[in-house]
Amino acid sequence: MVGKKILLCVTGGIAVYKAAALTSKLAQAGAVVKVIMTKSACQFVTPLTFQALSRNDVYTDTFDEKHPEKIAHIDLADWADLVLVAPATANIIGKMxxxxADDMVTTTILATTAPVWVxxxxxxxxxxxxxxxRNMEMLQSFxxxxxxxxxxxxxCGYTGKGRLEEPEKIAARIEDFFRGATKPLFGKTVLVTAGPTIxxxxxxxxxxxxxxxxxxFAIADEAAKMGAKVVLVTSVDNLKAPHGAEVVKAESAADMYEAVMGRYKEADIIIKSAAVADYTPVNVLDKKMKKQPGNIVLELKRTxxxxxxxxxxxxxxxLVGFAAETDNLEKYALDKLERKRADMIVANDVSRQGAGFAGDTNIVTIFKRDGSKRELPLLSKHETAREILREICNEIEKDGGK
Structure with missing residues (x-):
């Protein structure tokens, strides 16, 4: 974090004392910290405390222009490499x-193009x-x-969720973020679909x-480690999602369609590893279907x-698709690559030992638009995910980073 410019916005709550410790942690790590305080925050800790810890002026009033040649909130908004609101009260979250924009914190946040952390x-x-x-979800959508x-x-006397995260953990998260700027997928949004549909x-x-x-899930996790912002669309709820990933629940093929189509414009990369049903019942019964003598016919329609x-x-x-096959792997994968106009198809023969469903390993072949392919040996699913993502990065780099 050496030399990184962090604008700390402190709002009114008892956790302001932790913001003072956070200022100290960030400064000790080499960051340059400037602080804006709301009037409510000043009721808990004085601006002088933050001035002493940051060794910079503290801002509390939009109309108190410390340097006449500059408009303070615009200057701060442009100056910051990262804006951190801590503690963030329910009130400030609602405003954001x-x-x-009725105080210096909110006007500055509206004016900045830097990443905002809350x-x-x-x-x-x-x-x-x-x-x-709802307001927090809206901020995440921004x-x-x-x-x-x-x-x-x-x-307040209650026990539960609501304590400001510890200063050293916040500082570590921010340090990881800046370190991620050197990672191959930094600045990219990767949308991954995973699991079955129901x-x-x-x-x-x-x-x-x-x-x-x-x-x-392995692809989503490895993409996050490579610096990407990850959106994971899935019906699965018994696996741990990557830290920081946006998880979108999609049970049926129709749900997954709506989730993906509603978000594809935000994504730089879409990896469709989910096993989406090709057919769904024409009629869904409201009540349990009772056992009848003889056979029944279940009418299905294409999804x-x-x-x-x-x-x-x-x-x-x-665009990356997956093809789980049991025979003629290359034929079906190349056909899918062409018909679906994908940029890459990752195919595996699920009948092979180590490459089937539910296991922790996989054996895949990666087919590309230029006609080349890469066969991977038996690897863990996380290792497989890393290799797939490296191939994607290479292809994007060939295309000028797009």
Whole structure:
């Protein structure tokens, strides 16, 4: 963090004392810290404390221009490499989410193009309120980074989630972020689909497949480690998502279609590793279908082909599809690459030992638009994910970084 310019916005709550410690941690790590305080924050700790710890002027009033040749909040907004709001009260989160700019913190945040990080701190019930949750989700949709609060005893007397994350952990997260600027996927948004879809027949029965989601989760995790912002669209809830990833739940093929199509314009890379159902029941019963004498016929209809529709988009991102086959691997993979207009197909023969569903290893072949292919040996799914992502980075680099 040496030389990194961090603008710390301190808002009013008892956790302001932790913001003082955070200022010290950031300065000790070599960052240049400037502080803006709301009037409420000044009720808990004086500006002089932050001035002494940061060794810089502290700003509290939009109209107090310390240097007449500059407009302070615009100058600070342009100066920052990163803006950190800590502690972030429910009030400031609501203002930020809805574009209200009535003090120096909010006007500066609206004017900055730097990454904005938000570290909430409030009463456990306030943190769980639907309005606060909605506002935080809105901030995340803007690309703001959310530092989840910790759990424990709160100043209000309650015990639960709402404690400002510890200063050393916040400082470490920011240091990781700046370190990530040298990573190959830094600044890229990677959308990954993972796991099976579930197509309902009635309230107790459904059609699905044997996909576990492990490959997709491994790709999402490795993409995050390579510096990407990750959006993970999945029906799976028994695997741990990468830290910081946006997880979008999508149970059916229709859900996954809506989730992906609603977000594809935000993505630089889409990796469709999910096993999406090709067919879904025409009629879904409201009540359990009772056993009948003899056979039954279940009428199915085709689901929408997400990969094909993405491939037909004029503004499609770099597009990677998966092909799980049991025979004629290369033939089917190349056919899929051409028909779906994908940039890459990752194919595996699920009948081979070590390459099937639910396991922790995989054996894949990567097929590219230029006709080349790369066969990977038996690897762990995380190792496989790293190799797939390296191939994607290489292809994007060939195309001038696009």
């Amino acid at each position: 989410a809805n574009g209200i 570290a909430p701190a409030m009463n456990v019930h306030m943190y769980g309120h639907p309005v606060v949750r 690309g703001y980074h959310l530092i989840e609060p910790g759990e424990g005893h709160l100043a 197509e309902k027949i009635d309230p107790v029965r459904f059609l699905s497949n044997r996909s576990s989601g492990k490959m997709g 929408k082909d997400i990969l094909k529709e993405l491939g037909e988009k004029a503004d499609k991102p770099f």
